[in-house]
Amino acid sequence: MEINIIKTIVEWFSIIGDPAIVYxxxxxxxxxxxxxxxxxxxxxxxxxxxxxxxxxxxDPTLVAITSTFGATIAKVTIFKTAGLGKRFIGQKTQNRLRPFERLSYKYGWFAAFLAALSPIPDDLVYVPLGLIGYNIWRFIAATFTGKLIFTLMITWGAKLSFPWINLLIGAAPNKTYATMLAALIIITGVLILYLIVKLDWERILEKWYPWTIENVDEENK
Known part of the structure; x- marks a missing residue:
C-alpha cells in the first residue's frame, strides 16, 4: 500500500510539473x-x-522566495510536531539523549542550515532537532536561509541553463526507480530516528566530545 502511495505521488508531481500548468x-x-x-x-x-x-x-527570484516560505512553514510544523513527541519519551531515554542534545545546541544551526542547503532528506536532521527541543528561532533562521540559497540556485540555474538542456525537460523519469528510492529513503529515516532515541549517547560522545557529558547547565537561548 505504501509503495502505491509513493508511486501516485511521483506521477502527480510529474503531471503538475508541466510548464503550462505551472504558469x-x-x-x-x-x-x-x-x-x-x-x-x-x-x-x-x-x-x-x-x-x-x-x-x-x-521570475526566478520571486519563485525562490515563494517556494522557501512554503517549504519553511512545512518544516517548522514537522519540527514542532517532533517536539511534541518528547513528552512520550521515558526519562531513561531522555537521559541518553542529553549529550546529543548538548551537541545539537552547539552545532544544530549549522546542521539545519546544511540540510536546507542540500538536496538530502532534511527531515533526518529536523526531526531529531525537534525531538530534543532545539531553539525554534535558530531553526527557522537556519532553515529559511539554507533553503532560499538552494532554491535560488535551482531557479536561476534553470533560467540560465534552459537553452542547453531543453531536451531533458521532456524526459520521462524511471518511476519504478523513483518509487524504490523513495521507499528506501523513508526506511532509512525511520531507522536513523530509532537509533538516535535508543543509542547511549553518553558513551558514544564521551570519547570525541567529552564536554557534552559534563554536568553543566547549557540553556538553549
Missing amino acids: SYGYLGVFISSLAGSFLLFTPMPFFFIVYVAGIVL
Missing part, C-alpha cells in the same frame, strides 16, 4: 506545491521539478 497557477501554485511537498517526510525535495520549471516561466 497558469503562478506563484500561488509554487507556494502550495512547496508547502505540500515539504510535508513528505524523508523525501528529498519532491517539488524540485515544479520549482525548476517555475524558474523558467516565472
Whole structure:
C-alpha cells in the first residue's frame, strides 16, 4: 500500500510539473506545491521539478522566495510536531539523549542550515532537532536561509541553463526507480530516528566530545 502511495505521488508531481500548468497557477501554485511537498517526510525535495520549471516561466527570484516560505512553514510544523513527541519519551531515554542534545545546541544551526542547503532528506536532521527541543528561532533562521540559497540556485540555474538542456525537460523519469528510492529513503529515516532515541549517547560522545557529558547547565537561548 505504501509503495502505491509513493508511486501516485511521483506521477502527480510529474503531471503538475508541466510548464503550462505551472504558469497558469503562478506563484500561488509554487507556494502550495512547496508547502505540500515539504510535508513528505524523508523525501528529498519532491517539488524540485515544479520549482525548476517555475524558474523558467516565472521570475526566478520571486519563485525562490515563494517556494522557501512554503517549504519553511512545512518544516517548522514537522519540527514542532517532533517536539511534541518528547513528552512520550521515558526519562531513561531522555537521559541518553542529553549529550546529543548538548551537541545539537552547539552545532544544530549549522546542521539545519546544511540540510536546507542540500538536496538530502532534511527531515533526518529536523526531526531529531525537534525531538530534543532545539531553539525554534535558530531553526527557522537556519532553515529559511539554507533553503532560499538552494532554491535560488535551482531557479536561476534553470533560467540560465534552459537553452542547453531543453531536451531533458521532456524526459520521462524511471518511476519504478523513483518509487524504490523513495521507499528506501523513508526506511532509512525511520531507522536513523530509532537509533538516535535508543543509542547511549553518553558513551558514544564521551570519547570525541567529552564536554557534552559534563554536568553543566547549557540553556538553549
